[in-house]
Amino acid sequence: MTQSVPDDALFLGLDCSTQSMSSVVVNKLGQVLYESSFRFDEQFPHYHTTNGVLRLTENEVVVPSFMFVESLDAIMDDLAKSSVDVAKIKSISGSAQQHACVYWNKDFSLRRCLDAAVESDANSIVEAMKQQQESVFCRLNGPSWMDSSTTRYCTELEAAVGGPDRVAKISGSRAYERFTGNQIAKRIQEDPAFLEKCGRIALVSSMLTSLLCGKYTPIDDSDGSGMNLLDLRERVWSPELVKATCKYSNSVNALEKLEAALGSQVVRAYSLAGDIHVYFQKKYGFAADCKVIPFSGDNPCMLAGIGLSQLDDVGVSLGTSSTLFAVVPTEAAHSNGKEGHFFCNPIDPKSVMAMICFKNGSLARQKVRDRRADASWEKFEELMQATKAGNGGTTAFYYEEPEITPLTFKTGIVGFDASGARTDISVLTPEVEVRAVVESQFLAMCLHAKRLGVSKPKRLIVLGGASANKSMLQHFRIRAFDASDSLDFSLSANPIDKDAKTYTHTISRFESLENQAVSLLR
Numbered sequence: 001m002t003q004s005v006p007d008d009a010l011f012l013g014l015d016c017s018t019q020s021m022s023s024v025v026v027n028k029l030g031q032v033l034y035e036s037s038f039r040f041d042e043q044f045p046h047y048h049t050t051n052g053v054l055r056l057t058e059n060e061v062v063v064p065s066f067m068f069v070e071s072l073d074a075i076m077d078d079l080a081k082s083s084v085d086v087a088k089i090k091s092i093s094g095s096a097q098q099h100a101c102v103y104w105n106k107d108f109s110l111r112r113c114l115d116a117a118v119e120s121d122a123n124s125i126v127e128a129m130k131q132q133q134e135s136v137f138c139r140l141n142g143p144s145w146m147d148s149s150t151t152r153y154c155t156e157l158e159a160a161v162g163g164p165d166r167v168a169k170i171s172g173s174r175a176y177e178r179f180t181g182n183q184i185a186k187r188i189q190e191d192p193a194f195l196e197k198c199g200r201i202a203l204v205s206s207m208l209t210s211l212l213c214g215k216y217t218p219i220d221d222s223d224g225s226g227m228n229l230l231d232l233r234e235r236v237w238s239p240e241l242v243k244a245t246c247k248y249s250n251s252v253n254a255l256e257k258l259e260a261a262l263g264s265q266v267v268r269a270y271s272l273a274g275d276i277h278v279y280f281q282k283k284y285g286f287a288a289d290c291k292v293i294p295f296s297g298d299n300p301c302m303l304a305g306i307g308l309s310q311l312d313d314v315g316v317s318l319g320t321s322s323t324l325f326a327v328v329p330t331e332a333a334h335s336n337g338k339e340g341h342f343f344c345n346p347i348d349p350k351s352v353m354a355m356i357c358f359k360n361g362s363l364a365r366q367k368v369r370d371r372r373a374d375a376s377w378e379k380f381e382e383l384m385q386a387t388k389a390g391n392g393g394t395t396a397f398y399y400e401e402p403e404i405t406p407l408t409f410k411t412g413i414v415g416f417d418a419s420g421a422r423t424d425i426s427v428l429t430p431e432v433e434v435r436a437v438v439e440s441q442f443l444a445m446c447l448h449a450k451r452l453g454v455s456k457p458k459r460l461i462v463l464g465g466a467s468a469n470k471s472m473l474q475h476f477r478i479r480a481f482d483a484s485d486s487l488d489f490s491l492s493a494n495p496i497d498k499d500a501k502t503y504t505h506t507i508s509r510f511e512s513l514e515n516q517a518v519s520l521l522r
Contacts, residue, residue, distance in 0.1 A: 005090060014075065014094030016204055017298065018145070019052040021071040025084050036078045040067060043074060054141065059149040062141035065102040066126055068204060072211055073124045076284045086285040092212060092276065093293035095301035096204035098226045099145040099178045103187070104216070106199035107134040114214040114279045125211065125279070138197045143183040150177045153185040157228065160244035164337025170241060172225050172232040172335055172342030172352070180227040184258070185245045192250040195257040203227075205295035206263075212292045214277030219262065220269040222300035222353070225343035230266065232342055232352065233330060237262060269296045269304075269346035299325070300346040303353050306461050311351060314457040316445065321404075322361035324445050324454075326354040332453040339405045340452045354452045357404050358444065364398040368437045372430035383431040384438060389499035390506055393418025396425045396436040397517040405448050406518045414517035420509075443503060443510045 005028060015022040022037035040052045047064045048054065054062050080086060104110070113136075117128035129136045154175035158164045164174035175182060184201065188194045202210060206219045224230045229245065231238040237259050246254040267273075276290040296304075303325050308315050315325040333342050333352050340356045365380075373380040396415040399408050415425035415436070425433050449457075 006088075008088055009090045010084065010088045012079070012089045012092045014072075014092070014208065014295070015298070015301075016068065016071065016094065016096040016208060016295075017052075018097050021075050023075050023079060025079070025089070034079070034082055034084045036075060036082070038071075038074065038078075040071065044070060053144045053146060057149070059147065061144040061146040061148075063100055063144045065137045065140060065142050066129075068102065068207060069129065069211065070124065070126050072208060073126070076280065080284040087287045089286060089290055091291040091293055094205075094208060094295040095298045096208060096223075096295055097145055098203075098223060098297035098299060099180050099183075100142060100204050101180050101183065102142045102202050102204070102207050103137055103139045103198045104200040104202065105135045105138045106197055108132065108136050108199065109134075110210060111215050114211075114277050118279050118282055138194070138199075139187070143178075143180075145178045147183065148177040150182040150186050153182040153189070154179075156247075157182060157185065157241070157244050158337070160247070161240050165335075166337075167228060167241070168335040168337045170231055170238050171228050172230075172333075173228065173340075174337040175228055181229040181241060181245045185248070188246055189248040192248055195246065195249050195251045195254055195261065198261050200263070201261045203297070205297055209273050209292060209295045212276055212280065213274040214279065215274065216263070217273045217292075217294065218265060218267045220271075220294040220296050220346070221266040221344040222269045222346040223295075223297035224266045226297055226299075226341070229262065230344075232333075232335075232344060235266060235344060235349075237266075267294060268349065269294055269300065269344075296346050297343075299323075299355055300343055300353060303327075304346050306463065308353075308461065309347060310459070312454075312456055312458045313461070314449070314454060314459070315461045315463070317463045318361060319463075320362055322358040322441065322445070324354075324356045324358075324449055326449060326452075326454040326457065327351050328354045328453045332455075334451060334453045336451070339407070339448060342452070354449070354454055356445070356448050356452065358441070359401050359404045360399055361441070364400050364441070365437055367400065368398070368433055371426075372433050380434055383434040386431045387435045389439075389502040391432060391435045391439055394423070394425070394428065394432050394436055395440060395510060395513050396433070397440050397514060398437050399517075399521060403521075405444070406514060408518055408521040410521040412521050414520055416513050416516075420513065439503075440510075443507065444514065446503070447507060447511055447514070 009028050011026050013024045020037055020039045024032055025034040026032055041049050044067055047067045113128050113132055117125060122128040154177055157175045158167050161167055168174045200216050203219055203223050205223045206217055209217045221235045225232060229237055229241050242258050243255050246258045251257050273292045273294050276286050276292055280286045281288055306315050308325055308327050311327050311329060313327045317323045328351060330352050335342055343353045345351045345353045369380045373383055394417055398413050399411050402408050402411060413425060415423045417423040425436060
């Protein structure tokens with residue numbers, strides 16, 4: 001939007017996560033004026049979900065597609081009943097769980113349905129949909145990101161295009177079970193005529209954008225990067241990957257039909273999707289000039305939301321699992337078939353977003369705290385400050401759960417002494433083990449980030465409960481900022497120069513020991 005924004009303008013953000021739907025309204029200054037949220041299980045018991053999903057088998061996890069539609073009306077209804085002047089909302093955008101998708105039926109018209117909802121004064125979009133003669137979805141349930149039933153199709157995709165490194169080179173990630181393309185391959189193998197029945201395949205993000213606009217809108221390139229279908233560098237559907245995905249189809253021109261179902265092109269996450277449909281104007285009071293900006297996936301939205309806007313910016317979320325985000329020049333991105341992901345940067349087309357997930361995060365630290373620091377984080381920090389950087393050469397790897405990065409199939413704690421020999425970390429002093437768990441996690445982030453092309457970070461933004469621990473933040477070798485509020489950063493820690501040099505000199509040794517630990521747990 002190029003026109004000036006009125007001082008009283010409002011902006012609406014929605015978040016459709018795995019378990020809930022949330023909304024937030026902010027003013028021109030970014031101040032939060034309204035928030036609302038509900039859990040799918042509680043709001044819609046008729047869908048019989050548990051934690052937002054239906055688990056059909058141990059590995060097969062789906063989501064009712066109508067639940068997403070119903071949740072949009074419900075969150076808008078809450079907004080309309082609040083004190084917010086909805087007519088002042090100038091634009092809407094949002095985030096959604098990644099990888100999950102819906103399959104619109106070929107004969108269904110979204111625009112005709114919403115137009116009919118206006119004419120009939122339907123109570124909801126779902127009610128209007130059920131009045132249509134055509135089926136809305138060609139499958140009532142779509143796959144969740146939690147689904148892991150597509151290993152066969154991941155293997156076949158990698159074999160078809162030259163291996164996991166080749167898939168990662170094209171799409172930014174090796175083939176993953178939760179990625180949308182492999183879910184589509186499964187649908188086609190189960191029903192070779194699937195592409196004759198499916199008119200549009202939408203991610204949850206593009207589905208919500210489409211509902212607001214009353215027409216099918218393109219997938220944005222950032223969320224589209226999590227499908228194993230998009231060429232990361234060209235930002236178009238990869239003919240190689242699309243062809244491999246539809247190999248079981250009996251449709252003539254299957255490749256072209258799958259591309260059409262995906263939408264002919266992807267769009268930038270910050271582009272304009274369109275004006276809000278009259279249904280939302282009439283029912284909830286939105287102004288006709290309210291703009292809809294494409295929704296994107298939750299991880300790209302986190303990068304944008306915490307302000308990672310410059311090259312060499314790094315963000316770390318220290319939760320149950322730890323996630324590292326970084327802005328990397330496209331030409332410096334080291335895509336590989338072993339670890340990490342690259343997505344199109346949602347705010348800068350000249351760079352990409354690197355992301356690495358570490359499954360063993362706060363729970364591993366918490367177990368050491370409970371065992372060695374009397375379940376006290378204050379004592380935990382005191383013990384850590386009682387030792388020096390490098391821990392006298394003692395290193396340990398804590399894999400309480402099978403790890404994602406690096407990949408392990410077994411659990412265990414593997415310790416090494418200063419000589420590199422195996423040692424039982426539990427018999428050492430409490431302060432040594434406390435430092436060991438912290439250093440191993442933070443050095444692992446540095447090591448694996450460097451492998452993806454994050455070589456010289458300049459600024460670090462930290463989220464999560466551990467972001468309040470200054471001693472832990474000093475293990476990062478750059479200035480660390482706490483983002484307790486995404487719009488208000490505070491400097492939490494400066495690196496200690498001599499400690500930074502110690503970690504720089506020990507990283508190669510750490511890499512060697514990590515390789516040994518991983519080999520023991522495979």
